[in-house]
Amino acid sequence: MAIIEQPRTNVALPAGTGAPALVTPKEAKGMFARPVEPKGWRDWVFTVDHKKIGIMYGVVAFVFFIVGGLEAMLIRLQLAAPNGKVLSAEQYNQMFTMHATTMVFLFVMPMASAFANYFVPLQIGARDVAFPRINAFGLWTFVAGAIFVNLSWFLGGGADGGWFMYAPNSTKMFSPGHGVDFWAFGLQITGIASLTGAINLIVTCINMRAPGMSLFKMPIFTWMIMVVQFLLVFAMPVITVALFLLSFSRGFGGAFFDVKQGADPLLWQHLFWIFGHPEVYILVLPSFGIVSEVLPVFSRKPLFGYKFVAISGAAIGFVGWGVWAHHMFASGLGPISVLVFSMATMMIAVPTGVKIINWTLTMWGGKLRFTTAMLFAIGLIVEFTIGGLSGVTHAVAPSDTQQTDTYYIVAHFHYVLFGGAIFGLFSGFYYWWPKVFGRLLNERWGKANFWLMVIGMNLTFGPMHIVGLQGQPRRMYRYDESNVHARFWNAISTVGAFVLALGILCFIVNVVITHRSKNPAVKAPLDPWDARSLEWMTSNPPPAHNFDAIPTVHELDEFFHRKYAVDHETDEIKQIATAEQIMAEQMAHAEKDIHLPSPSYWPLVVSLSLPIIGFGVIYSHILIAVGALVTILGLFGWSMEPSVATKDDYEPPAPTDDAIKELTA
Amino acid sequence: MSTAAVAEHGTSHDDHGGGHGHTSTGLSNNKLAMWLFLGSECLLFGGLISTYMLYRGRHVKGPGPDQVFSIPYTSVSSFVLLMSSLTMVLAVAEAQKRNIDKAKLWMTVTAVLGATFVGGQVFEFTEFYRKGLGYTTSLFGSSFYTLTGFHGVHVTVGIIMLMATVGMLKSNKVPGDKAEVIELVGLYWHFVDIVWILIFTLVYLIPA
Numbered sequence: 001m002a003i004i005e006q007p008r009t010n011v012a013l014p015a016g017t018g019a020p021a022l023v024t025p026k027e028a029k030g031m032f033a034r035p036v037e038p039k040g041w042r043d044w045v046f047t048v049d050h051k052k053i054g055i056m057y058g059v060v061a062f063v064f065f066i067v068g069g070l071e072a073m074l075i076r077l078q079l080a081a082p083n084g085k086v087l088s089a090e091q092y093n094q095m096f097t098m099h100a101t102t103m104v105f106l107f108v109m110p111m112a113s114a115f116a117n118y119f120v121p122l123q124i125g126a127r128d129v130a131f132p133r134i135n136a137f138g139l140w141t142f143v144a145g146a147i148f149v150n151l152s153w154f155l156g157g158g159a160d161g162g163w164f165m166y167a168p169n170s171t172k173m174f175s176p177g178h179g180v181d182f183w184a185f186g187l188q189i190t191g192i193a194s195l196t197g198a199i200n201l202i203v204t205c206i207n208m209r210a211p212g213m214s215l216f217k218m219p220i221f222t223w224m225i226m227v228v229q230f231l232l233v234f235a236m237p238v239i240t241v242a243l244f245l246l247s248f249s250r251g252f253g254g255a256f257f258d259v260k261q262g263a264d265p266l267l268w269q270h271l272f273w274i275f276g277h278p279e280v281y282i283l284v285l286p287s288f289g290i291v292s293e294v295l296p297v298f299s300r301k302p303l304f305g306y307k308f309v310a311i312s313g314a315a316i317g318f319v320g321w322g323v324w325a326h327h328m329f330a331s332g333l334g335p336i337s338v339l340v341f342s343m344a345t346m347m348i349a350v351p352t353g354v355k356i357i358n359w360t361l362t363m364w365g366g367k368l369r370f371t372t373a374m375l376f377a378i379g380l381i382v383e384f385t386i387g388g389l390s391g392v393t394h395a396v397a398p399s400d401t402q403q404t405d406t407y408y409i410v411a412h413f414h415y416v417l418f419g420g421a422i423f424g425l426f427s428g429f430y431y432w433w434p435k436v437f438g439r440l441l442n443e444r445w446g447k448a449n450f451w452l453m454v455i456g457m458n459l460t461f462g463p464m465h466i467v468g469l470q471g472q473p474r475r476m477y478r479y480d481e482s483n484v485h486a487r488f489w490n491a492i493s494t495v496g497a498f499v500l501a502l503g504i505l506c507f508i509v510n511v512v513i514t515h516r517s518k519n520p521a522v523k524a525p526l527d528p529w530d531a532r533s534l535e536w537m538t539s540n541p542p543p544a545h546n547f548d549a550i551p552t553v554h555e556l557d558e559f560f561h562r563k564y565a566v567d568h569e570t571d572e573i574k575q576i577a578t579a580e581q582i583m584a585e586q587m588a589h590a591e592k593d594i595h596l597p598s599p600s601y602w603p604l605v606v607s608l609s610l611p612i613i614g615f616g617v618i619y620s621h622i623l624i625a626v627g628a629l630v631t632i633l634g635l636f637g638w639s640m641e642p643s644v645a646t647k648d649d650y651e652p653p654a655p656t657d658d659a660i661k662e663l664t665a
Numbered sequence: 666m667s668t669a670a671v672a673e674h675g676t677s678h679d680d681h682g683g684g685h686g687h688t689s690t691g692l693s694n695n696k697l698a699m700w701l702f703l704g705s706e707c708l709l710f711g712g713l714i715s716t717y718m719l720y721r722g723r724h725v726k727g728p729g730p731d732q733v734f735s736i737p738y739t740s741v742s743s744f745v746l747l748m749s750s751l752t753m754v755l756a757v758a759e760a761q762k763r764n765i766d767k768a769k770l771w772m773t774v775t776a777v778l779g780a781t782f783v784g785g786q787v788f789e790f791t792e793f794y795r796k797g798l799g800y801t802t803s804l805f806g807s808s809f810y811t812l813t814g815f816h817g818v819h820v821t822v823g824i825i826m827l828m829a830t831v832g833m834l835k836s837n838k839v840p841g842d843k844a845e846v847i848e849l850v851g852l853y854w855h856f857v858d859i860v861w862i863l864i865f866t867l868v869y870l871i872p873a
Binding site: 252 | 698706712724803804808829
């Protein structure tokens with residue numbers, strides 16, 4: 001194994017030999033000594049390791065998945081029968097707003113960040129991301145923002161304007177509580193997290209690739225993540241502007257959405273959807289990346305048309321900027337705008353269709369293994385295609401004006417987001433669990449998990465197509481008993497929601513029994529799936545420094561090409577090495593003197609200062625100044641602290657290299 | 666013991682000389698990140714400027730632009746800000762020639778010119794307020810103060826960055842490549858200046 005050369009204080013310094021004069025921590029750069037090799041919870045809280053940060057992103061996102069799921073269950077219970085009495089109209093408004101906000105911003109986006117953080121450096125053969133401390137900052141800022149948004153439940157009720165929070169409907173006059181303020185500032189904070197994370201990951205993808213890995217040798221998951229990060233860099237500032245205008249209108253009396261003053265209600269809609277449409281690709285492309293990894297492995301074939309899949313991902317990213325107004329067909333944009341956006345929306349179906357065809361052809365003629373990860377990937381192809389087809393009906397503007405604000409829309413976006421984004425994430429859980437935790441999730445529970453989720457989602461969201469086309473309006477908080485159709489299909493939807501919840505419960509049970517089990521069979525072998533990409537060329541879980549020796553890349557699917565080669569006599573593909581042999585060779589060439597970035601307090605300090613500013617905006621303007629001061633001080637401390645701990649940061653100071661040499665000589 | 670292993674793969678961001686030549690593309694991580702950030706900022710100001718342009722001439726009460734703007738006054742303060750870009754260029758040039766002392770001097774001059782601009786803006790705002798243009802008065806008031814206010818905050822952050830860099834250079838606390846740190850501050854500063862050229866043209870010069 002490689003030796004991580006960090007100055008250790010336990011190098012035996014014989015007493016009285018006169019340890020060399022060193023800098024004391026007081027003279028060290030920074031304000032107080034940094035955490036060095038912390039233990040226990042401090043190891044996690046102050047870490048800058050992309051793998052630990054990835055795991056924490058995943059845990060927090062999953063907690064919010066449960067929160068958002070419970071909100072959804074309350075919605076379905078309210079609609080289970082006519083004249084539902086579970087929620088009042090006000091509570092119902094808050095419930096669907098917070099359900100969507102939680103699922104979009106606090107579950108799918110951070111869960112994609114979890115995968116991206118953990119696997120992008122591993123897939124490109126790097127030891128960490130480009131800016132490890134900014135990575136930690138992104139995590140804690142997201143956590144701070146997520147908690148901040150949800151605090152509104154305890155401080156006067158959640159936001160109630162729908163997840164797109166149309167102004168003027170969300171201004172003080174129509175939503176007098178603090179819910180929208182918490183929502184706006186909370187999303188502002190998570191936006192900062194997304195922006196810094198995006199810059200970090202783009203620089204990582206562009207600059208930190210292992211030798212030999214050109215852009216078109218990058219694993220497809222990393223490709224999709226890179227496209228998503230570009231979308232984030234350019235989409236987040238637009239929602240930032242919109243949220244500022246809303247906050248300033250509500251807090252300081254800005255006139256932006258005051259129609260009496262001549263304001264245009266379409267301003268918010270345009271700003272929101274210029275962000276909002278790229279956002280839907282931000283949600284779904286990481287999952288596309290995951291299934292593009294899973295399908296080839298379990299079909300034992302390379303991804304069909306790798307370059308096409310990569311480029312169509314980028315094309316979706318580009319065209320995704322030109323379709324936002326299809327969310328606004330019913331707002332009276334005028335025939336030319338409607339025509340242009342209608343055409344663009346139909347066009348974006350092309351690169352998406354390219355992907356569906358490529359995935360299908362990847363499986364065509366392959367030796368399929370129906371593991372749970374594979375089932376979820378196939379589930380994505382099927383369910384996303386259904387959602388995509390109803391999407392094309394929205395692109396046809398005359399049909400869309402009939403569907404706007406009905407359950408047909410609700411059905412559509414749940415098929416693409418639940419059947420697309422979330423199925424992809426679950427595929428990723430099962431595929432990469434052995435990599436992250438060194439244990440294989442139980443396949444039997446996994447299959448129960450998959451089938452309950454598939455049946456559940458189709459029962460829940462399928463009937464919404466029907467009631468939607470029959471005219472059931474979205475955001476309707478109860479209905480009359482005379483509406484026989486609505487009664488039947490809404491009851492089915494509610495049953496489906498419980499089946500879905502049962503499926504997710506199976507996943508939780510699966511995780512618990514996998515980690516409780518003493519059966520040696522749960523321990524993952526080195527290469528459990530006969531995988532293809534670089535992240536499998538290291539132990540499960542990987543060591544802190546990821547790779548003992550940074551691999552030199554010659555091929556797309558480098559790991560596969562190290563294991564298999566074409567036998568020129570028989571023209572058949574033969575195994576030439578096992579994963580264990582490849583690992584052993586790496587260890588033999590292990591690099592010494594690997595210096596990893598050291599833990600730091602500063603990202604946490606800066607992150608925690610942001611909600612203070614948020615409280616200031618809502619309750620007392622003095623707190624804004626306090627929070628801003630903490631932010632600035634935190635940034636100062638941060639900028640004066642080198643990313644790798646210097647020897648004088650250790651307490652007592654670590655001996656210098658020369659001293660160690662002298663002593664060990 | 667060398668620290669080369671990680672620097673070679675550019676792991677840590679302010680590592681050992683900024684990571685020049687050790688990255689896949691040869692570009693420095695820090696500079697790439699700054700360009701991405703500025704790209705993002707373009708959309709931020711794009712949104713704010715669009716809001717202002719959408720509401721141009723749509724205010725129903727209070728003074729309009731032609732009643733409050735004093736073009737000669739704002740031209741002078743714009744000139745001051747543009748000159749600060751020149752002094753910033755001089756600072757970067759000196760830093761690249763390793764004349765850190767001179768670079769510090771030019772950065773201080775840049776900060777002073779920037780502060781003059783911000784001071785001018787504060788004075789201008791009070792003047793407008795006296796003429797009856799409050800933040801809540803009209804669409805013009807809200808969108809004008811928000812746009813120029815955001816720009817002013819950006820200049821202020823730039824001044825803090827400049828002075829912090831000067832201070833850290835003085836106490837020798839800048840990790841990594843000093844010239845590159847100064848260049849990065851310079852990139853931000855020029856960006857903020859370019860945004861002002863747009864704002865000055867679109868908001869002040871084009872008659873309402």
